[in-house]
Amino acid sequence: MNQMKGNDKSRDKVIPPEEEKSKQKQLLALLDRGVSKEWPDARLYVYGSCANSFGFSKSDIDICLAIEDANIDKSEYV
Secondary structure (H helix, E strand, O other), X not given: OHHHHXXXXXXXXXXXXXXXXXXXXXXXXXXXXXXXXXXXXXXXEEEOHHHHOOOOOOOOOXXXXXXXXXXXXXXXXX
């Protein structure tokens, strides 16, 4: 029985709490609004552990910015 409690503690360290997931969603929404204002045809795509829910608590957020506007010199943003 004690081993099960230990596993719960380890699990809590691995799985981000709902509050953290909520903050990630808020951040992504804020970034998306900012990107949309600057580049209306651009999109943000989340990938990695944040996207597939395999992230640890305090994990980073991997984001890809896709700019479809042919008139933008993308090398200026790299």
